[in-house]
Amino acid sequence: MASYLQIENISKSYGPKILFQNIGFNINQGDKIALVAPNGTGKTSLLRILAGKDKSDSGGKITFIKDIRISFLEQDYCFEPEYTVLEQIQTTAPVMDPDQKQAFDLNVNKFLTGFGIAPESKMKELSGGEVKRVALTAMLATDADFYIMDEPTNHLDLDAIEFLEGYLSKSRLTLLMVTHDRYFLERVCNTIIEMDHGALYTYKGDYENYLQKRQDRIENYNAETDKVRNILRRELEWMHATPCARTGKAKYRKDAFYALQERSQQVYLQRQVDMDNVPSSKVHLGNKVFDAHSVGINLSGKCLLSDFSYNFCRGERVGIVGSNGIGKSTFLKLLSGELPADAVSGSFETGESVRIGYYKQTGIEFKPTQTVLETVSDTHLLNRFLFSHDMFNNRIEKLSGGEKRRLYLLTVLMQQPNVLILDEPTNDLDIVTLNVLEEYLLEFKGTLVIVSHDRHFLDRLADHLLIFCGNGVVKDFIGGYTEYRSFMKDYNAEQKSLERGSQTKQDTRTQSVAVKADRQKMTFKEKREFEQLESDIAALEAEKESLTNSMNSGTMPFDQLQAASDRYKKVLEELDRKEERWLELSEKS
Numbered sequence: 001m002a003s004y005l006q007i008e009n010i011s012k013s014y015g016p017k018i019l020f021q022n023i024g025f026n027i028n029q030g031d032k033i034a035l036v037a038p039n040g041t042g043k044t045s046l047l048r049i050l051a052g053k054d055k056s057d058s059g060g061k062i063t064f065i066k067d068i069r070i071s072f073l074e075q076d077y078c079f080e081p082e083y084t085v086l087e088q089i090q091t092t093a094p095v096m097d098p099d100q101k102q103a104f105d106l107n108v109n110k111f112l113t114g115f116g117i118a119p120e121s122k123m124k125e126l127s128g129g130e131v132k133r134v135a136l137t138a139m140l141a142t143d144a145d146f147y148i149m150d151e152p153t154n155h156l157d158l159d160a161i162e163f164l165e166g167y168l169s170k171s172r173l174t175l176l177m178v179t180h181d182r183y184f185l186e187r188v189c190n191t192i193i194e195m196d197h198g199a200l201y202t203y204k205g206d207y208e209n210y211l212q213k214r215q216d217r218i219e220n221y222n223a224e225t226d227k228v229r230n231i232l233r234r235e236l237e238w239m240h241a242t243p244c245a246r247t248g249k250a251k252y253r254k255d256a257f258y259a260l261q262e263r264s265q266q267v268y269l270q271r272q273v274d275m276d277n278v279p280s281s282k283v284h285l286g287n288k289v290f291d292a293h294s295v296g297i298n299l300s301g302k303c304l305l306s307d308f309s310y311n312f313c314r315g316e317r318v319g320i321v322g323s324n325g326i327g328k329s330t331f332l333k334l335l336s337g338e339l340p341a342d343a344v345s346g347s348f349e350t351g352e353s354v355r356i357g358y359y360k361q362t363g364i365e366f367k368p369t370q371t372v373l374e375t376v377s378d379t380h381l382l383n384r385f386l387f388s389h390d391m392f393n394n395r396i397e398k399l400s401g402g403e404k405r406r407l408y409l410l411t412v413l414m415q416q417p418n419v420l421i422l423d424e425p426t427n428d429l430d431i432v433t434l435n436v437l438e439e440y441l442l443e444f445k446g447t448l449v450i451v452s453h454d455r456h457f458l459d460r461l462a463d464h465l466l467i468f469c470g471n472g473v474v475k476d477f478i479g480g481y482t483e484y485r486s487f488m489k490d491y492n493a494e495q496k497s498l499e500r501g502s503q504t505k506q507d508t509r510t511q512s513v514a515v516k517a518d519r520q521k522m523t524f525k526e527k528r529e530f531e532q533l534e535s536d537i538a539a540l541e542a543e544k545e546s547l548t549n550s551m552n553s554g555t556m557p558f559d560q561l562q563a564a565s566d567r568y569k570k571v572l573e574e575l576d577r578k579e580e581r582w583l584e585l586s587e588k589s
Contacts, residue, residue: 005146020046020195069144071142077132088134093138285353317448419446540574
């Protein structure tokens with residue numbers, strides 16, 4: 001297999017902090033590689049060096065095969081606010097010959113359609129997730145040989161993530177990316193490279209294989225340490241032999257002893273956030289959390305919520321999903337009390353015992369020149385969140401994206417909330433920190449409300465979902481995200497099947513009426529049954545429509561929604577049975 005890229009002896013450091021030193025690896029044609037490492041260890045720096053946006057400190061050597069075309073997706077996409085989407089993409093397009101330009105334009109239309117972005121939209125009017133989709137379109141449309149992506153799923157809604165996931169997994173492209181999205185990693189990548197303790201480890205296979213092989217590596221390392229300690233014990237006995245015997249000992253054996261002693265002290269220590277002793281709320285959460293009755297939200301003439309009624313309960317775990325720009329973050333502002341009163345209609349009440357911890361998507365809100373220690377003065381907690389003593393005087397502006405997110409999370413948890421409102425908490429956090437955060441939230445005793453596009457995160461933490469459908473409509477679904485997507489696929493397939501079946505039955509009815517004169521006549525009893533069937537079918541069709549409207553209203557409580565769903569299935573079954581009997585009798589005149 002052709003080698004696209006060879007990396008040898010590259011290094012990067014910022015001041016006294018060494019990110020990586022003298023590392024090297026190869027990337028072959030067709031590889032789809034995820035780069036995994038803790039926040040602040042240089043993942044983004046490494047990608048920028050490979051993309052030609054930065055340089056290695058030590059020189060090193062980066063060799064691409066001749067004429068390879070590279071396309072790089074950075075975390076932050078720079079754009080002109082007054083440009084339309086199409087103008088923005090065309091302005092940043094690489095130089096191309098006419099044939100390449102034609103292909104590029106076709107690809108732009110394909111990806112904008114796939115991502116659901118109108119080419120005439122102004123960039124300044126787009127949400128963060130929509131801007132990310134424009135950046136992805138600009139990159140993917142180049143049809144490059146090698147793609148380098150830094151957190152491609154950040155800020156994307158779930159539909160856009162699944163579209164990108166489907167495209168990358170099916171395409172025969174070469175890819176190196178940093179991502180925290182574990183489902184995305186699992187379904188797209190065939191190789192994982194881990195930066196750990198200054199070294200690189202390559203794992204062929206998916207995310208599940210990586211977890212297992214990584215654990216095996218750690219256990220083998222520590223088992224080797226135990227073995228060395230046993231050897232050291234015997235050598236120590238030898239070194240402590242009588243002075244007379246010791247004078248004849250070989251120098252190489254003494255040197256070997258000291259080498260063993262050093263190795264025996266090296267146990268693999270996984271560097272991860274420790275949330276075991278994060279202070280918990282001292283305020284007991286009462287039964288009343290948030291009570292919403294016929295609530296509406298209108299901002300800038302746009303309806304984001306309409307006639308929404310729901311009572312949040314103590315200990316409830318709610319996931320909120322929906323397209324970019326549909327009103328999810330605005331809804332969280334309603335819960336947190338940050339929404340202007342004139343934008344809200346209806347009745348919304350917050351329980352007296354509620355103590356909110358609000359993690360905003362916009363991230364940390366401190367002065368860039370403020371230091372880590374000025375932000376959080378508890379040095380013990382800073383250490384538990386991987387901020388070592390030599391980082392205390394670092395300015396916020398010097399932290400990596402993940403380090404800023406980790407520090408912000410700590411400031412929220414220090415407030416000891418009994419209600420946590422989390423708006424895209426997984427963005428920029430490394431996978432190990434995500435796993436620790438999930439474990440902490442699973443033990444959290446208060447109410448949890450999460451807006452997230454991380455499917456793994458939602459599946460683990462959400463008991464049910466509020467689905468923002470647009471035009472102010474919100475639907476409730478009991479279960480996690482994977483269950484919801486499975487339900488929707490089955491539901492959509494069922495609706496298409498019913499539509500086809502309904503048309504077929506209507507055609508058959510018409511044909512039956514046309515030829516009934518040539519068929520055996522119905523008995524008096526059958527005529528009465530036939531008339532009753534027509535009446536029953538009409539009533540069932542009306543009930544089916546009524547149930548559909550009720551379930552789509554977004555206002556039904558859990559128990560009523562479940563009962564309506566069960567009844568809907570029975571109505572469909574009864575309709576099929578009665579329509580089949582109607583067809584049998586219609587054969588007779």
